[in-house]
Amino acid sequence: MPYEKHSQTTAPRVRFAPSPTGYLHVGGARTALFNWLFARHTGGTFILRIEDTDFERSSEAMVEGILDGMRWLGLTWDEGPFYQSKRLDLYKETAAKIVASGHAYPCFCTKEELEQRRKEAAEAGRPLMYDRRCRRIPQEEATRRVAAGEPAAIRFAVPENGSTSFDDAVFGKVEFANAEIEDFVLLRSDGIPTYHLSVVADDIDMQLTHIIRGADHISNTPKQVLQYRALGAPLPVFAHVPLILGPDKTRLSKRHGATSVTAYKDMGIVPEAFRNFLSLLGWTPGGIKDESGKEREIFPSDELVQLFSLEGISKSNAVFDNDKLTWFNAEYIRALPVEELSKMLEPVFAKAGMHAAPEKLLAVTPLIRERMKTLNDAAAVADFFFVEELAPYETADLIPQKGDAALALRILAQTRKVLTQVDFSSAAMEQVLREAATELGVKAGPMFQPIRVAVCGRKNAPPLFESMEVLGRAVCLKRIGYAEEKLKLLAAEEPALLNGESHS
RNA sequence: GGCGCUAUCGUCUAGGGGUUAGGACGUGAGAUUCUCAAUCUUAAAACCCGGGUUCGAUUCCCGGUAGCGCUACCA
Numbered sequence: 254m255p256y257e258k259h260s261q262t263t264a265p266r267v268r269f270a271p272s273p274t275g276y277l278h279v280g281g282a283r284t285a286l287f288n289w290l291f292a293r294h295t296g297g298t299f300i301l302r303i304e305d306t307d308f309e310r311s312s313e314a315m316v317e318g319i320l321d322g323m324r325w326l327g328l329t330w331d332e333g334p335f336y337q338s339k340r341l342d343l344y345k346e347t348a349a350k351i352v353a354s355g356h357a358y359p360c361f362c363t364k365e366e367l368e369q370r371r372k373e374a375a376e377a378g379r380p381l382m383y384d385r386r387c388r389r390i391p392q393e394e395a396t397r398r399v400a401a402g403e404p405a406a407i408r409f410a411v412p413e414n415g416s417t418s419f420d421d422a423v424f425g426k427v428e429f430a431n432a433e434i435e436d437f438v439l440l441r442s443d444g445i446p447t448y449h450l451s452v453v454a455d456d457i458d459m460q461l462t463h464i465i466r467g468a469d470h471i472s473n474t475p476k477q478v479l480q481y482r483a484l485g486a487p488l489p490v491f492a493h494v495p496l497i498l499g500p501d502k503t504r505l506s507k508r509h510g511a512t513s514v515t516a517y518k519d520m521g522i523v524p525e526a527f528r529n530f531l532s533l534l535g536w537t538p539g540g541i542k543d544e545s546g547k548e549r550e551i552f553p554s555d556e557l558v559q560l561f562s563l564e565g566i567s568k569s570n571a572v573f574d575n576d577k578l579t580w581f582n583a584e585y586i587r588a589l590p591v592e593e594l595s596k597m598l599e600p601v602f603a604k605a606g607m608h609a610a611p612e613k614l615l616a617v618t619p620l621i622r623e624r625m626k627t628l629n630d631a632a633a634v635a636d637f638f639f640v641e642e643l644a645p646y647e648t649a650d651l652i653p654q655k656g657d658a659a660l661a662l663r664i665l666a667q668t669r670k671v672l673t674q675v676d677f678s679s680a681a682m683e684q685v686l687r688e689a690a691t692e693l694g695v696k697a698g699p700m701f702q703p704i705r706v707a708v709c710g711r712k713n714a715p716p717l718f719e720s721m722e723v724l725g726r727a728v729c730l731k732r733i734g735y736a737e738e739k740l741k742l743l744a745a746e747e748p749a750l751l752n753g754e755s756h757s
Numbered sequence: 758g759g760c761g762c763u764a765u766c767g768u769c770u771a772g773g774g775g776u777u778a779g780g781a782c783g784u785g786a787g788a789u790u791c792u793c794a795a796u797c798u799u800a801a802a803a804c805c806c807g808g809g810u811u812c813g814a815u816u817c818c819c820g821g822u823a824g825c826g827c828u829a830c831c832a
Contacts, residue, residue: 550781
């Protein structure tokens with residue numbers, strides 16, 4: 254019974270097998286995540302394997318990038334990384350075994366010949382498949398030519414009739430007519446294996462029980478099944494995961510903007526949020542409700558691990574929705590402990606060229622955390638806490654709705670006076686300034702706008718009193734004084750403003 | 758072109774022979790507030806089309822259409 258599946262009782266062994274011809278992209282990350290979740294959920298083993306048999310396109314830098322991405326996402330692997338480039342002997346042996354079993358043969362056609370024939374076939378409207386001509390070469394002749402040193406690739410001898418099928422954990426039974434399957438190359442004439450050979454050789458050698466990978470591999474699977482059979486190896490469970498598409502529903506690519514995982518890191522996305530978002534692209538835990546009976550989508554990693562199962566994987570492709578990722582990110586940022594968030598923000602300010610002392614940043618963090626969607630937003634939201642000099646702002650912004658510059662001036666003067674005496678705590682300032690508003694006969698809104706603009710340098714800012722408390726008395730008074738100067742200058746140019754006439 | 762796969766709001770999805778087809782993101786409106794944000798309430802928004810099967814299909818079957826994937830001595 255050489256074709257039986259792996260026993261369900263053995264602990265699962267899964268792998269992520271990227272090819273280092275590019276960075277870790279979103280699709281790859283999701284595949285890695287699903288494998289990782291599956292391994293962690295089942296108590297299995299997660300293996301990392303680098304498929305670098307394409308020497309021209311692979312690079313060590315790309316490997317590093319992929320490992321970085323994995324680490325950032327917290328996808329820890331248990332074995333590896335194994336490099337296919339160091340396992341060439343295994344592939345040659347495996348190819349030899351398949352030849353010995355009569356399921357493969359040497360092919361002497363050159364790449365050029367094949368290309369030429371394919372071109373002709375295309376023009377004539379004939380099928381583009383390899384015509385299997387070398388399969389008909391008598392065995393002694395083939396052996397002799399190989400022995401004589403004639404370059405030969407090894408091709409798999411696909412049955413001419415019947416069909417090859419497999420039971421996919423996601424898609425169910427998938428069947429291909431053998432007549433549609435080409436006699437694919439196992440080993441190139443230079444002795445380097447093709448993908449078809451190396452995956453199977455490694456997947457068998459590493460005793461993988463489940464192959465969780467992108468749905469773009471569905472059509473490759475029968476070629477692999479054929480090899481498992483030729484080698485008498487037990488078939489793993491195949492689980493093909495639908496693809497991730499861009500907003501235009503074409504395969505996600507650089508055209509759609511950020512596609513590498515590190516780009517999201519650089520944008521200020523939190524790994525937990527990214528993981529949560531990614532896990533829900535093409536997978537669903539099946540309607541988990543919260544206390545109020547609404548379905549929930551926020552699942553921290555440990556819960557994801559607990560919930561994950563192959564059954565929840567959907568069959569249709571999913572569009573990558575940046576807005577939703579941003580929402581997840583904001584949710585996670587808000588839920589982070591202040592100390593932790595504060596630490597994560599340090600490099601953001603450093604990168605923006607601002608000195609954000611840790612203690613001060615710790616005080617600022619709670620004021621800004623529900624005002625950012627990404628970590629990077631912090632620099633723009635909280636800049637006024639850390640700069641010596643405020644960025645230039647419109648003097649007109651100091652003037653509340655009515656356009657009454659004189660009123661603005663009175664508000665600022667009164668504020669300055671009051672602030673010199675008050676205990677510089679947000680509660681005390683709020684009380685005292687509200688009293689001042691009553692005295693001046695102004696509502697809270699108009700009262701606080703000039704102060705906010707003077708102190709923060711813009712109309713929209715974090716809560717005023719808490720911000721002033723962090724800023725300290727000296728800075729606040731200085732900024733208010735400066736605002737008064739600006740206002741006086743403007744009023745001198747446009748005296749009408751002092752009469753409460755609308756400023757246009 | 759051939760082969761394979763898929764098809765519920767704009768997007769991610771739940772559901773499943775009889776439902777007001779549910780939720781989330783986004784969008785609109787309102788509430789709250791010192792601004793913004795957050796929060797809360799609320800609205801608009803979907804079963805690709807055509808045939809069957811059935812008392813009844815969005816759900817099951819077949820066909821069409823569309824989208825995606827594969828179609829290399831790439832992975």
